[in-house]
Amino acid sequence: MVNEYTGPPAQELETFLPKDAKNGASKYKITPAGEKPDVETATAGSFDPFKERNCEHPTTDGETLTHLLKASLGTGILAMPVAFSYAGLAGGIIATILTALVCTHCAYVLVKCAHTHYYRTKTTAMSFADVAEISLKNGPQWGRRWSTFIRQCITYGLFITYFGTCAVYTVIIARNFQQVIEHYTGSELNLRVMIALLLIPLILLSWIPNLKYLAPVSMVANVFMCVGLGITFYYLVTDMPPLSERPMFVNVLHWPPFFAIVIFAMEAIGVVMPLENQMKTPKNFIGICGVLNQGMGGVTLVYILLGFLGYVRYGDQAEGSITLNLPVEEIPAQAVKILIALAVYCTFGLQFYVCLDIAWVGIKDKFTKRPTLVNYTMRTILVTAAVLLAVAVPTIGPFIGLIGAFCFSILGLLIPILIEMVTFWEQGFGKFNWIIWKNVLVCIFGIMALIFGSKSSIEDILKLYI
Helix, strand or coil: CCCCCCCHHHHCCCCCCCHHHCCCHHHCCCCCCCCCCCHHHCCCCCCCHHHHCCCCCCECHHHHHHHHHHHHCCHHHHHHHHHHHCCCHHHHHHHHHHHHHHHHHHHHHHHHHHHHHHHHHCCCCCCHHHHHHHHHHCCCHHHHCCHHHHHHHHHHHHHHHHHHHHHHHHHHHHHHHHHHHHHHHCCCCCHHHHHHCCHHHHHHHHCCCCHHHHHHHHHHHHHHHHHHHHHHHHHHHCCCCCHHHCCCCCCHHHCHHHHHHHHHHHCCHHHHHHHHHCECCHHHHCCCCCHHHHHHHHHHHHHHHHHHHHHHHHHHHCCCCHHHHCCCCCHHHHHHHHHHHHHHHHHHHHHHHHHHHHHHHHHHHHCCCCHHHHHHHHHHHHHHHHHHHHHHCCCCHHHHHHHHHHHHHHHHHHHHHHHHHHHCCCCCCCHHHHHHHHHHHHHHHHHHHHHHHHHHHHHHHHHHHC
């Protein structure tokens, strides 16, 4: 949410929400107990939340698409060849499309419910936690007692997951540079020292004031990632064995780990509402040709290509990150590591903004004097804490993978369908209650991802310490 103070310096410190969305869901219009929400007039009347929205630095559709691509096209894509080994070539394609459809649909549901509540509460923007809280408070009687609890779960879950992701990113950046430097120097470098050296560059990146100015950084990250993946594709198609050497399908009982890997790699629920809140034309975020579908369509295609070609090229020998299969002594392979490291560095800013938004909303009312100084001090402290965590535990990846599997399955899949159910409780769920049946399937999918994603992360943790 944005700052409540005024003046030119403060205007540069807005994060995700417009000025008129500063109060939080608990101060929005709540339907009294025993009364139905005014669903009949939810989209009627003279109030238009999209025309009333007041963003000082709104993002265009193209800038929003750039951020969405960067959020979904993260380092998890490098594990796609391993994921395909659990499903086979044809099975991997089908399962990737299915996973993308579920993740995209849940993001769509979240934004659709938010737009409904804009009209009902006469506000112009909400965070993920706002949408969940107001949905339950205005929903059926049985859910109202849980509104505050679910808000806290979302807030803490997002913060822990994205803060941990930022810590993991510092390790990934440091490790890629370490491998290349060690190759040329011939001497072993301390990983913790490499991580510590990233502190100042990461702090400078965190000082970018808002998503509008962060868009060029995300664009650069996308360029680095695309070039790195392009070189990787070159290695994958060179001396590729015939497709007949790889199975088209693997026993369906082996598929659950596939879904766990792809959901963790593709899920970006934490940035969906922040991106929508900052759009100049928020209606364009959803829709058949909306920003969401465009971004996830492109991401899905790249995921399928890398997973398919990587599995054909290396089969069961594919590493957890496909870059580890590349010959480290060759310059193009070294360039891939550097490009991936730079892409992850640029992505750090977008992931960090989720933590920044949550933390700033929590403390801004306590620091009304010199808020600019406090905001930048908070940014510096958060980045320093993430780097210190990475220095203390360079093997933090599997632990964050466990948290991510737990949080992303719940936050990205299960909570959006709960929000949809309570939001449209009084309106009904369509012919033959098809929305209910659809959400039951999504729920089963989410629970499977939760169980097997957690299982896979626990196994990785045990490998480190046993």
